[in-house]
Amino acid sequence: MKKFFSLIFYAISLLFYLLFLFPNFTYAESEEFTPFSSSSFYSLTRFFLDLKKDNSFEDLAEFKQRFFLETNYKPSEKFSILFSGKLDLNYFYGGFSRFQNFFDVHEAYFSFSGEIFSLSGGRKIVSWGICDGSPLDVVNRPDFRDGIFAEQKFLKTPGILLDLSLLFGSSSLQVVYEPFFTPPQFVDIKGDWAIMNWRSLYIAFEGDKSSDQLKPLLDGQFQPVVKKYPSLFSDLLKSFGLGFYFSSRMELLQLVFAAYTGFGFPLPFFDPVFSQEFARTPGTLEQKLDISAAEILEPASRGESFLKLEPKRYYMLGGGWSYDISGFLLKNDLAFFVSPLPDLNLNIKNFPLLSLAFDIEKEIIPNLISIAGTRTTINLSRDKIVFLERGIILPSISLRYEIYFGQSSLSLLPAFILDIPIESPKIRGNFFVFTSLFKPYDFLEISVGLFLLSGKRTSPFGFFKDNSSVLFSLKLYI
Amino acid sequence: MKNVDSQAIPTSSESSVKMIIRKGNDVRERKMIVYTKSDGDMRYSVSKFIEPADVRGTQFLQISKKSETLQFLFLPSLNKSRRIAGGQKKTSFMGSELTYEDMERKNIQDYEYKLIKEDENLYVVESTPKKGVDSQYSKAVFYVRKDDFAVLKTELYKGEKLFKVIENEITKVEGKYNIPTRTYVKNIENGNETELIIENIKVDIKVQDKYFSPDFLGKW
Numbered sequence: 001m002k003k004f005f006s007l008i009f010y011a012i013s014l015l016f017y018l019l020f021l022f023p024n025f026t027y028a029e030s031e032e033f034t035p036f037s038s039s040s041f042y043s044l045t046r047f048f049l050d051l052k053k054d055n056s057f058e059d060l061a062e063f064k065q066r067f068f069l070e071t072n073y074k075p076s077e078k079f080s081i082l083f084s085g086k087l088d089l090n091y092f093y094g095g096f097s098r099f100q101n102f103f104d105v106h107e108a109y110f111s112f113s114g115e116i117f118s119l120s121g122g123r124k125i126v127s128w129g130i131c132d133g134s135p136l137d138v139v140n141r142p143d144f145r146d147g148i149f150a151e152q153k154f155l156k157t158p159g160i161l162l163d164l165s166l167l168f169g170s171s172s173l174q175v176v177y178e179p180f181f182t183p184p185q186f187v188d189i190k191g192d193w194a195i196m197n198w199r200s201l202y203i204a205f206e207g208d209k210s211s212d213q214l215k216p217l218l219d220g221q222f223q224p225v226v227k228k229y230p231s232l233f234s235d236l237l238k239s240f241g242l243g244f245y246f247s248s249r250m251e252l253l254q255l256v257f258a259a260y261t262g263f264g265f266p267l268p269f270f271d272p273v274f275s276q277e278f279a280r281t282p283g284t285l286e287q288k289l290d291i292s293a294a295e296i297l298e299p300a301s302r303g304e305s306f307l308k309l310e311p312k313r314y315y316m317l318g319g320g321w322s323y324d325i326s327g328f329l330l331k332n333d334l335a336f337f338v339s340p341l342p343d344l345n346l347n348i349k350n351f352p353l354l355s356l357a358f359d360i361e362k363e364i365i366p367n368l369i370s371i372a373g374t375r376t377t378i379n380l381s382r383d384k385i386v387f388l389e390r391g392i393i394l395p396s397i398s399l400r401y402e403i404y405f406g407q408s409s410l411s412l413l414p415a416f417i418l419d420i421p422i423e424s425p426k427i428r429g430n431f432f433v434f435t436s437l438f439k440p441y442d443f444l445e446i447s448v449g450l451f452l453l454s455g456k457r458t459s460p461f462g463f464f465k466d467n468s469s470v471l472f473s474l475k476l477y478i
Numbered sequence: 479m480k481n482v483d484s485q486a487i488p489t490s491s492e493s494s495v496k497m498i499i500r501k502g503n504d505v506r507e508r509k510m511i512v513y514t515k516s517d518g519d520m521r522y523s524v525s526k527f528i529e530p531a532d533v534r535g536t537q538f539l540q541i542s543k544k545s546e547t548l549q550f551l552f553l554p555s556l557n558k559s560r561r562i563a564g565g566q567k568k569t570s571f572m573g574s575e576l577t578y579e580d581m582e583r584k585n586i587q588d589y590e591y592k593l594i595k596e597d598e599n600l601y602v603v604e605s606t607p608k609k610g611v612d613s614q615y616s617k618a619v620f621y622v623r624k625d626d627f628a629v630l631k632t633e634l635y636k637g638e639k640l641f642k643v644i645e646n647e648i649t650k651v652e653g654k655y656n657i658p659t660r661t662y663v664k665n666i667e668n669g670n671e672t673e674l675i676i677e678n679i680k681v682d683i684k685v686q687d688k689y690f691s692p693d694f695l696g697k698w
Contacts (some may be wrong), residue, residue, distance in 0.1 A: 036511070040531035070535075077686075080698065112696060115686050118697050127557045152556050165693060172693035189508070247693050251546070327565025366568035366577070368639075402570070404641040407504040409573055442506060466638065477531040 039071035046473040048149070050094070051452070052466055059093030064146075068106075080111045084153015086154075088145075102145070107158050118165045123158045126176055128245050128258055130320040133375060135335035135355035136258045136318050139176055139243055141184035149433075149451055149471060157185045159241070170247040178241035181230050181263040181311060228310035230263065238313075239263045254326040258335070259318075263313030312340040312348075320357075329361040331373075342386045352380040367402040378422060387460055389420035411437040419461050429462045435471075445475040483586050485627055488655050488681035490515045495525070498673040499574050508533060508572065511691045519544050521583055522690035526698070534573065537695045540581060547582035552695035559695040568614045575642065575665045575672040579614055582617075589618075599624055615641065628656040640666050651681055 048062040069082035084106040109122025129136035140156035150211035165174045230239035241262035318335030337353040359373035378391040398415035419429040435449040449471035455462030497508040509529040517523040527536040535554035549562035566580035588611045595602035600621040607613045621631040634642040646658035661674040688694045
């Protein structure tokens, strides 16, 4: 069945590609408006090497090949269609060597626009907020399949939605309606049941728990996951998402306001049986996280599900501003959430949170921009949240530097982020990421990256420190 | 220079523009669609790159009043428009010899002018930024055609050194508008060149306001 759908997707993408490459097949040129189409197709080859392999289940290296096609066609001034799709062919070497392949229609939507409005519908990504990584940017669920070092545009799962933008003067109002819940994407969790690596929540394997190959693993690091996603039909009225985004500009000041209610805050939710056993297990949280999930489940219901991907409704209200003063660009977004999250015993409760992003951008010399900022989340509840506890401050400094050698360009993008818990303000962990992108030709990009995470196992960066890696990638536009 | 600034310009336009970047023997081309609009003191222009594939979908919006210019860049890889701050104007525009400062509209009140030469056809005017005006250039020398106040050439200096030369080929469009249909930029320091060629232009047509909203970037 999967192959059948893959074939249909391939056929549709090929058809779109041909139609948009040769638009005159389908549309006559208008005198007032010249129809135009544009397409891009690239091949991206990435090789990741783990810098630290500390258990036998962890992968040592990943080889990822992606083919991506995007095409858009504008037959009239008012109407346009965009289609993009990707094919991923991944091989993981090490702990559990395996192939993982997926084909996605990434975005596919129409846009219809008049003098003061634009209406688009289909499978789409919407970006909100002034800062990069803004807390206001909540419309789409995350896509964990590519890991945390994915290309920016693939960090989110496109949702089926209607997007209406009204423009009036220097202001605009955007209304986004998602008729039903679009789940986040986890690696290969396609069926109702999957097994997941306890350490790296985003790595999961679809599988048959009684299979000879996977059965031994259930006694070790990998455990079942059950999805409790709303049904498309019976839960249609309760699983919708609705958001408003207002933006206005006055001279050098930009203001935005956002309100959103949606389903499925991007975190997994734990089964009560597991939560109870986790609470009963002796030791600190850090010690408990070093015990395999299977051991914690003993003697309760070993082999049963402990991790539920069960989305709940959450609410966000926020705003942001940016202002240009004396050559400094100040940017700030602030959001208030009420969100179901796990407490220290992994029991799910509604937690009020305040989350902010603040950046100061400045050009140091031509082509070198420095950005100093912080991402801060404050837990307004008396109870602590797992990992987040009372709150977290993530101050960061990053640079964007472009150097030209003739027509070739080299972009250097280092960033350093610290993790400081609010209740005891001392550095708990850090994340250093350095990517360099060399473009010798328009059609070729060569990239080398280094990702270093460190900190306590109970901290956000420390939890993922086994994922420190180096990256080599090659992007070829065809 | 007031006459230069108050030349007749189209109320709106749509054009196909080719950008040619020459560095040594290596030549690269970019193609874009450009919409412009003027409304009183306000000037709007938005460009969408359609070729080559690596920059396809990138959009650049400029909104200028007499006193200031706002610039926004939409990058498809981020699905987001970024404001180009006043302090980021020395950065190269898409790898060309033009910087964001070169693209913006100058407020003539911010500069002092001196007529340094005059012949039968041309005024040669030197402009220096007034105290407190942030510019990467110490002075600019404009070669202005006497007939119609079209700027044929601009020399940009850093200190006393000639840094960049911009030459315009002016075409009279619809018999009334002086449009620089070919702009040639030469960086004297590194010898690199950038050319902007308008291949096709329609003026005084209906161009919808939405194209000039930062919130509409990436949606067309």
